[in-house]
Amino acid sequence: MNDVINLLNQHRSIRKFTEQSVPNEWIGEIVKAGQAAATSSFIQACTVIQVSQGDTRDQLAQCSGNQIYVAQAPVFLVFCADMHRHKDACELHQQPMLSGYTEQFLTASLDCGLFAQNCAVAAESLGLGVVYIGGLRNQIARVSELLELPELVYPVFGMCLGFPDQNPEVKPRLPLEIVLKQEKYSVDADVKLMPEYDAQVQEYYRTRTGGGKEMTWTEQISGMLVKESRPHMLPFLNEKGFLLK
């Protein structure tokens, strides 16, 4: 359709970077582009922490299940959902903040999502590659301590940025008819088109791994969802002042 849409459609996660450093002023421009995203009721609840010190980076890599690129990428950013400055704003005006609502957790987290995606797009427009690091939530309490996050702040995910030193294929997405429904929810398209998509994903993995992995999408999903999913998250978030009601 146009260059912007082509750029969006070419996204794939980059986990291997050249040693070329990223100009420091680019980081500012990328984060400013993140700020330009919509923000729920103007709350601006995303704070980015750039981590450059090698020792902290090593520890964050460990926290993420030893994803080595967390330590090695030229730039590493942690996106935090931040309602701490809102508490300060309330105190400034002698207004007691009512916190702990699920809605506030959701809007702060979504603010980070929109913000970070703008950063990803801005970075890719500059020729950089990125990968989101949800794995930080494996050991979210330790990450939170390392970054000295106060109450009402939590690390949503990280992002590695740098010049790509690999060129992986774009991963095939669900058929549009499954994802875009008309007027109401219906599973008609899912029933009809999922087998075809499963075959497509299987072929993608077969080609990419030289036959080592041949998993369909539904197999991959079902294999993942029989396990517990970071059960420490709710107690951790509660302790930080989120999701209390």
Next chain:
Amino acid sequence: MNDVINLLNQHRSIRKFTEQSVPNEWIGEIVKAGQAAATSSFIQACTVIQVSQGDTRDQLAQCSGNQIYVAQAPVFLVFCADMHRHKDACELHQQPMLSGYTEQFLTASLDCGLFAQNCAVAAESLGLGVVYIGGLRNQIARVSELLELPELVYPVFGMCLGFPDQNPEVKPRLPLEIVLKQEKYSVDADVKLMPEYDAQVQEYYRTRTGGGKEMTWTEQISGMLVKESRPHMLPFLNEKGFLLK
């Protein structure tokens, strides 16, 4: 820096649209660009419902606190966090899905955030204007019924799209130094720069409203957070199978 970053930086919500219709194939391209965003562990947990029927649009506008553009915009999309197809995938492979985890709620919601932001960028690259409609969550149970959403699906937000019939100013964002921190969390920049930003926001509202509204950012935030924040969200989400543990 470049055309893409300029486009991102020019974002402002558009709430008034011309009558020009949006070509139907554009919607498919916009949603495909949304799908191209990163997705946590390949879960692809975002489903978009396009609502065109006037009666449903009127009711959704009511649900959103009578935001008339929800009824009038040429295109209205509802972004849903969807773990229903994952349950189907598990059943297909006779694997009992462990659902209800906070982590799953978060990843599905973030998937929608990244997805929708790509849609917003794609739409704006085509000359369209957009506004997110978080107000759908005012009456989320009724929205959910109208769209016949099954368990493990909830409406995160809506989005109006169309050709802009207004040209509002870009709203000033927090100073970069507050939002981008180095190595660790610190409130030094907040303390130092917030008064200046407050003055800037006050001036923005003064100019925009011809003196009718002169609120600073911290005033706006503190005024908002002394109130309850959609307290129905947690019971509703629990009923849909989310945030149970």
